[in-house]
Amino acid sequence: MRALIKHHAGTELKFVPDHSVPSVGPRDVLIKVSKVGICGTDRHIWEWDDWAAGRIPVGIVTGHEFVGTIAAVGAAATKYPVGLRVSAEGHTTAWKDYNSRTGNAHIAADTKIIGIDRDGCFADYVCVPEENVWPVHAKIPDKVAAVLDPLGNAVHTVMAAGVSAKSVLITGTGIIGLMAVTVAKAAGASRIFATDVSPARRALAKKLGAVEAFDPRDNAWIGEVRKTCRGEGVDVLLEMSGAAPALNQGFEALRNGGTAALLGIFKRPEAFDWNRQVIFKGCTVLGINGRKMFETWYQMEELLLSGRLELSDIITHEFPIEQFKKAHETMISGEGIKVVMSVNG
Amino acid sequence: MRALIKHHAGTELKFVPDHSVPSVGPRDVLIKVSKVGICGTDRHIWEWDDWAAGRIPVGIVTGHEFVGTIAAVGAAATKYPVGLRVSAEGHTTAWKDYNSRTGNAHIAADTKIIGIDRDGCFADYVCVPEENVWPVHAKIPDKVAAVLDPLGNAVHTVMAAGVSAKSVLITGTGIIGLMAVTVAKAAGASRIFATDVSPARRALAKKLGAVEAFDPRDNAWIGEVRKTCRGEGVDVLLEMSGAAPALNQGFEALRNGGTAALLGIFKRPEAFDWNRQVIFKGCTVLGINGRKMFETWYQMEELLLSGRLELSDIITHEFPIEQFKKAHETMISGEGIKVVMSVNG
Amino acid sequence: MRALIKHHAGTELKFVPDHSVPSVGPRDVLIKVSKVGICGTDRHIWEWDDWAAGRIPVGIVTGHEFVGTIAAVGAAATKYPVGLRVSAEGHTTAWKDYNSRTGNAHIAADTKIIGIDRDGCFADYVCVPEENVWPVHAKIPDKVAAVLDPLGNAVHTVMAAGVSAKSVLITGTGIIGLMAVTVAKAAGASRIFATDVSPARRALAKKLGAVEAFDPRDNAWIGEVRKTCRGEGVDVLLEMSGAAPALNQGFEALRNGGTAALLGIFKRPEAFDWNRQVIFKGCTVLGINGRKMFETWYQMEELLLSGRLELSDIITHEFPIEQFKKAHETMISGEGIKVVMSVNG
């Protein structure tokens, strides 16, 4: 089969036209891939930064966002039939620890991720455990179904915080931050504020539903947001930048008793004023990782069926997998936001 | 002052041009009334049914939905200045019991309601305890501010159940049921289904955001709703009819583990199958009364500021208070939905 | 192997010394049974009442409460090794619906129960899907591990309601009601009240931690409980009797805004006053079924490790399986409370 593999401990990927199809274990499902999405993580892998060098096994097929069709099922797999259109949760686990057995498998201690720790979906076929399969609703087009993984990050963050009838601040409108704007609006946020250094991203955030989008390099916006929110601050902070100054600004803008959900990954530990930002204010802080397995996936389906998610301005480009180089460059350059590659369909 | 009083133990109200202005206690606030809404409860009072005859003291000024301006404050009242545009929560309490002291004063054991247990707002002036005052946001017009009380019933029900990214069934689209449709949509419900015997109300429910509205006299809709909701049923039931068959249908349409919020008042106790409807299904049932004091009011403000509430088709008529007879008849006949009377403005 | 089977459509069970050992599917686990518990459900099966006649397939091995040791695992089973001491959740599901995939498999739509819908544990061996296995902590003795299923009903009810620092009323102190007394105390209930018609059960409830236990045939206790609970009523009602009068009494004793968790199964639908008992009071009602898979099991383990559960007065008798007739009669007569049978150990 065709596959993109991390062929050496360095930059880029290699297109291999005749990679072997994954073998299907008794409880696995083999999926013929239709479309895939390129994640920010795939950029790290492409650029082979320190994180990638320390985590990615050379030789694997990368990619973890996809939609496809079940091509074969293992001998003991019983849940889903061949031919079903599916996506899959990329986090695998043995389903044995506390979190796996209580509805929180997304934070299982033994998580392995497809396209990162094991072969992924940038190929004609990908193999996942049966438990990871997500049947895709007929009304959701392939282009959207290919990016349920990152959309799920946004939905998980928004739904964990709870935004219904609440004012919301989103610090950082990269791909997932932008998704969070449209998700938060569809999920019932009353007023959405955003911050980003990029004027283009701020403009898009407003188009997607933000009341106002601010350049975080000037602190004045904090007072403005607090004032318009009863002089008290926003109800909810969604931190999506992984930048320490954004985190602090976000907490300054958050009202006493507000909720902060943190998805952005920070480059390094930095000083944090717990007293001022969290303790005296009586705030709640939620660490967000992955997608709830599978509550988030059900929420995504409902939000997509609502017809209120605006993803057409976020999924900006599509290339055939053979143009993987151009696809990655389009994403890395910032010219594209979410870039999809078509594999079979 | 002008006032509508329940002048005798029988039907209708009497317009009195020279009623005495309420005296203002040390912790009270006197409000000059701008506009008022006529509630379903006011219909019971007008028609003097058994409930009204057993509860309403003859001689009181009726009415409990209003907006106005603070005209005077008591000697020990310190919170709000004269001239402030305000509405007020109509449930009064001594703020001494468990619920009053823990954010749930709406279910205090000693609740007295203006316009029902004590003088109300169908008059030039109404007097309420300072704690009950709600400053109205400048962006909310008087016509809407006059009906925050019933809107609050809808918001309380919707928010208690939690509808964000969930499918919702509303059984009964009277005034509050219709409000619940637009509130649920604004609060993030993914798909809203409604039932009502009136074709006009069903049409309006769809206009306000319901995916489908069914005539409950034919049970077939239950299977249809269950099928479209993964074959499992809706996530949330909002019971707004007070009709036992609607309650049972609602539970039939509710998925295992779903949440039902009950606002409709039932005429009499009727047989209920706890095993089938609640216990085996692992459902949660919430009794809803009034509005949370004051969480619901904050939620209302946010929802109104979102610009997503559609109330113009619900607030259908406005009359000067002198035409109170026509106003009540318009509401009682069903020609109007929510009818507002202007008093001063 | 030895097995107790429902040999004909009538009363009692039949001891079969040479029943065939269950065949082990690829994802199944075969468990050699050490001890089993006799459930109230087993009484229905023994007595062959209407429910049993309508549900139980003649010919199956009955019993669903047990502890044992893994004797063999299926070809595709990977989670647990042979030799591990285990119990198992008796509710099986295909793990495909909303509840199964979101931490609530106990209310899956397709649930089949061992010993009721398929072969159970009153035998030398029982076979269950790998996902149902629960490894038993070394500090929990077999006699207790044999009854984790009913203990789980009590724990699920108590934990769903939330009893920490709350006053609790338990209506009905049968086996699970008595377990609920000790569980509620261990889980942090401040004051526990109980009702039961049996003086012996009331005495035992008090021994296990109830402040007071009342005979429900005299209503006076309701006022007494309300008075001692701030004049407002108890915070939490745990309904464990399945008797309509107990349900109504329980709601009368419950404070406004309180929570009722219903585990008892009612004989038939009976009239219920929603307005008075739930809506005007703003109460929350929870339907409880089975045990959360597997949150309840973790909670049980913690509660048992706390050393605060008092089960020695509840597990009153133990017989070898060959004395199954005496075992069942001891339970049915009320002489015993929880009766255990030893199979292998």
Next chain:
Amino acid sequence: MRALIKHHAGTELKFVPDHSVPSVGPRDVLIKVSKVGICGTDRHIWEWDDWAAGRIPVGIVTGHEFVGTIAAVGAAATKYPVGLRVSAEGHTTAWKDYNSRTGNAHIAADTKIIGIDRDGCFADYVCVPEENVWPVHAKIPDKVAAVLDPLGNAVHTVMAAGVSAKSVLITGTGIIGLMAVTVAKAAGASRIFATDVSPARRALAKKLGAVEAFDPRDNAWIGEVRKTCRGEGVDVLLEMSGAAPALNQGFEALRNGGTAALLGIFKRPEAFDWNRQVIFKGCTVLGINGRKMFETWYQMEELLLSGRLELSDIITHEFPIEQFKKAHETMISGEGIKVVMSVNG
């Protein structure tokens, strides 16, 4: 009246035999003080550290933990009669902001605290707004009622985190940490672990209910706690030390998806690894301040009525107010834990 006042901008307090009794506003209550507790905050005031110098107005009566009897009520105060035995919440607010009006007045933006921002209770009389009064249950002795304020800190922390049937780690067993041990046990924690540098405090923590108490200077305990908690870590962290290393150790010992409640105040901002400690683990962090007004007070009453709180080893000393110097020195030296002063009774 007798009063202890902060007489100059420096160390210690001054005993004044003839201070003027506070004047009673129309909505205030004057309370004759029976007993008072000395808080850690009072130590800062006594020693006049930077915090105290920046916050405390010279000349005020200090002290904020007390029990007494209502001596007089303001002209517009209606809730409580003269002669009632009461304590009071020390945080005052105008009850106008979001948190005040939704059951979270403890984090109101305009909070002023008695004995810190305005005259306190180290005197024959103290004056508080009527809303702050807490009637003390007859079964709670004065010695305990005098320290409901710090006990409330412990109860708020424990109840916010939720400990029922959960394993709990308490980092730091100062006065409130020790109270948290007995509170957590009474509230249903299954297993409590504690850390403290003081052998005496560790011994007391174990006496009060901790399974084990560790010296945090050797990290080995973290692995031990994780191992005994299914190899995953504790369910709940209660941070009560205000020491950055304890915070980090606490998070290391906390399982994925666990909850941390932070009460301890940190000396300065320090580097924190959000990725490792919170985000990847999917943890929840709660900032805790004061006591919920008044949910915490009700919870305290219930916990005290349970008879399970062990406070006799924590309230170690009692002195007449005239021996205030010895009382403060006993507390500051660490010879005493919680020190009470008797004023009138």
